[in-house]
Structures are given as C-alpha cells and as structure tokens.
Amino acid sequence: MRIFCRGFNLYNQLNSPEVCVEEFEPTIEEDSIQYFEIKHSFSVIVSNDIIKVFCNCLENNVVDCKRIQDIKCITANEDAVIVANSSGQLYKISVDDLNQISLLPKFIDDNRVVRMLSCGAKLNIAYTSEGLLYTIPEKVNFKSEDIVEIKTGREHCLLLDKLGNVYSFGRGSRGQLGLGELEDELTPQLIEALAGIKIATIAAGGWHSAAVSAEGDLYIWGWNGNGQLGLTEPSDKDAVQVLATPQVVDIKDCSERQVVKVACGYRHTIILLDNNHLYGSGWNKYKQLKKEEEENFHKFTFIHDFSNEVIEKILCGSWMSAVICK
Numbered sequence: 001m002r003i004f005c006r007g008f009n010l011y012n013q014l015n016s017p018e019v020c021v022e023e024f025e026p027t028i029e030e031d032s033i034q035y036f037e038i039k040h041s042f043s044v045i046v047s048n049d050i051i052k053v054f055c056n057c058l059e060n061n062v063v064d065c066k067r068i069q070d071i072k073c074i075t076a077n078e079d080a081v082i083v084a085n086s087s088g089q090l091y092k093i094s095v096d097d098l099n100q101i102s103l104l105p106k107f108i109d110d111n112r113v114v115r116m117l118s119c120g121a122k123l124n125i126a127y128t129s130e131g132l133l134y135t136i137p138e139k140v141n142f143k144s145e146d147i148v149e150i151k152t153g154r155e156h157c158l159l160l161d162k163l164g165n166v167y168s169f170g171r172g173s174r175g176q177l178g179l180g181e182l183e184d185e186l187t188p189q190l191i192e193a194l195a196g197i198k199i200a201t202i203a204a205g206g207w208h209s210a211a212v213s214a215e216g217d218l219y220i221w222g223w224n225g226n227g228q229l230g231l232t233e234p235s236d237k238d239a240v241q242v243l244a245t246p247q248v249v250d251i252k253d254c255s256e257r258q259v260v261k262v263a264c265g266y267r268h269t270i271i272l273l274d275n276n277h278l279y280g281s282g283w284n285k286y287k288q289l290k291k292e293e294e295e296n297f298h299k300f301t302f303i304h305d306f307s308n309e310v311i312e313k314i315l316c317g318s319w320m321s322a323v324i325c326k
Contacts, residue, residue, distance in 0.1 A: 166178075
C-alpha cells in the first residue's frame with residue numbers, strides 16, 4: 001500500500017526531504033496499513049501491528065509495543081499517540097521519546113472495551129462497546145450502541161450512527177456544530193438539518209464540518225474564512241464567513257458524479273468523486289491542494305486524477321492532504 005501526500009512538511013511528518021511537498025507523492029509505502037493519521041508536527045502509522053511515528057526529532061521511529069498487550073484502537077492528539085488495548089486500558093506514547101509509554105488512569109469499568117478513539121487539539125474522545133461516550137476521563141450524558149464513525153476537529157466532535165444520523169457537540173462559535181446557532185454544546189445533539197438524509201460518512205476540520213450522503217451529495221458547514229466550504233467565488237460580496245446550518249454543495253462541472261469520501265484540514269477540504277478524481281477547496285499556502293500561487297480556493301477545484309489507483313481512504317492533517325491507495 002502507498003500513501004500519497006502533499007503540503008506542510010517542516011517536521012518530516014510526510015516522510016519526505018522537502019519542507020513543502022508541492023505535488024502528490026507516494027512518500028510512505030507499507031505492505032498493509034491499518035491506521036494512518038497526520039498531526040501538525042508528526043504522523044503515525046500502524047502497519048502489520050507495528051506503530052511507527054514520522055517526525056524529524058526521532059532517531060528511531062518504531063514504538064516498542066511489548067508493554068501494550070492486544071491493541072484495540074489508536075489515535076493521536078497534538079503531542080502524543082493514544083492507544084487502547086482490549087481490556088480498556090489507555091496508554092500515552094510521547095512523540096518526543098517513543099520509549100516513554102505512560103499508563104493513563106483507567107476511567108471505564110473493567111468489563112467495558114474502548115471501541116473507538118478520536119482526538120482533536122482540545123478534545124480526547126472515547127466510545128465503548130456499551131455505547132458510552134467519554135471526553136476522557138469524563139462521561140458524557142449520551143448513550144447509543146449504534147455509533148459507527150467519530151470525527152474530531154480542534155474543539156468539536158461529530159458522531160455518525162448506523163441509520164445515517166449525525167450528532168455534534170463541543171465548541172460551536174463558528175457554526176461547526178451545524179445546529180443553526182453559534183453556541184457550545186456539552187452533549188451530542190442531533191443535527192436536525194440532516195434529519196431524513198442518510199449520511200454515509202463525516203469529517204471534522206479545524207472549525208468546519210462535512211458529511212456525504214448515501215446518494216453522493218456533499219453537505220458542509222462552519223467557518224469559511226479561507227473558502228473551505230467551497231460555496232462561493234472570492235469576488236462574491238455576499239460570501240458567507242460562518243455557516244451554522246449544513247448546506248449542499250454544487251461541484252462545478254461534476255453534476256453527474258457522486259461524492260464518495262471527504263476529509264477536512266484546519267482550513268481546507270478535499271473530496272473524492274466516484275471516478276477517483278480528487279477535488280479541494282480552502283487554504284493552499286503550503287500547496288496542500290494545488291501547486292499554484294493562489295492562496296485560497298473558494299470553490300471546489302480539481303486536484304488530482306487517481307483513476308489508476310484503488311483508494312482506501314483520504315485524509316487531511318492541519319495543512320496537509322493524503323490519499324491511501326491499495
């Protein structure tokens with residue numbers, strides 16, 4: 001498997017000698033990839049049950065996992081890798097020293113298993129097999145055994161259940177919760193504007209969010225300071241800066257195509273169409289979208305043709321973009 005990456009690479013988080021990777025390049029290759037995530041100053045990959053961290057401060061990028069028995073799930077915040085094992089115990093791996101593996105205080109009962117983990121800059125989320133949700137270590141007033149996907153932005157979180165319903169909570173000051181207001185929410189709330197639309201996948205950026213329906217439509221909301229919502233031309237005097245309610249996006253010249261995947265960075269968004277063409281909108285200072293001098297793209301623009309690849313996943317770091325291919 002290969003990971004094509006581009007964008008900000010000052011800390012070698014994309015495993016490339018270039019400080020800024022201006023074109024999609026297969027910078028990481030592994031036999032199998034079970035997990036990959038890009039943070040601002042490092043990236044982490046799990047391949048063949050081995051954890052590797054890419055960061056220029058490391059002499060050895062392989063984590064000694066002997067102390068972590070039976071890894072169940074993994075995520076990363078801005079300075080550490082967080083791992084849960086099958087007994088519900090959490091471990092924190094310092095990116096500054098991969099040999100520094102700390103046992104975190106146990107916050108769930110012994111008979112519960114952490115099913116999913118997701119971290120933002122200020123939120124660390126755990127979801128158990130019993131449908132309980134935690135902003136670690138505190139339990140959230142929410143229970144559902146139907147959650148299939150969790151995505152965390154800097155300060156907000158989205159939940160998707162198996163029926164296609166989307167819930168949000170956390171900081172809402174830039175409309176990123178999609179609830180029609182700019183208020184914070186301590187507990188997950190159903191996004192009413194998406195009710196009745198079966199959502200297939202979700203994404204959370206720095207201060208914006210996105211969802212793709214089972215019909216292949218893209219819905220987006222939140223902060224639009226760099227055009228990351230892909231809704232208007234930069235010359236539009238009425239260009240929205242904050243959108244608190246999800247809105248469907250029209251992808252120019254792609255009316256017959258379906259959106260199948262979406263990912264959000266801090267200030268940019270990328271989408272994959274059903275013909276394996278990648279499009280993007282938003283901030284482009286570090287060429288995370290295109291090798292052009294234009295700093296912001298306010299409408300979704302064609303980025304790359306991946307029609308010769310079998311794409312497993314697309315994802316974004318803060319100022320980076322990546323595509324995992326089989």
